Amino acid sequence: MLAKHPKSLLVIVAEAALEKNLVRDVKAAGAQSWTVYDVRAVGREGEREGAWEADRTIEMKVICDEAVADHIAEQVLANYAANFSVAMHFASVTVLRPERY
Numbered sequence: 001m002l003a004k005h006p007k008s009l010l011v012i013v014a015e016a017a018l019e020k021n022l023v024r025d026v027k028a029a030g031a032q033s034w035t036v037y038d039v040r041a042v043g044r045e046g047e048r049e050g051a052w053e054a055d056r057t058i059e060m061k062v063i064c065d066e067a068v069a070d071h072i073a074e075q076v077l078a079n080y081a082a083n084f085s086v087a088m089h090f091a092s093v094t095v096l097r098p099e100r101y
Helices: 016-029 066-079
Strands: 005-015 034-039 041-043 046-048 057-064 086-095
Touching: 005 016, 005 066, 016 034, 016 057, 016 066, 057 066, 066 086
Parallel strands: none
Antiparallel strands: 005 057, 005 086, 034 057, 041 046
16 A cells, blocks of 8 residues: 655745745745746736736645645745735645655
């Protein structure tokens, strides 16, 4: 039987201009790995098609312990949400190699 371990998945959808700051913040919070994608998005602020640099959107996925995910989300809300388009959600996930997260 596989040894499965619970973790939290934090998904951050934000303006691409925040990518470097988000990576820095995620590292500082203690997350060991993350994935960043270029995406297209529509939300309350309007549609972001990615047609030019300032119109790009990213999705960052971070799998980590729940406390780390909560800390990252709190930092994103406090530092960026008032001035940038940011959406976040959490999900419970199960991983096979917990030392990677």
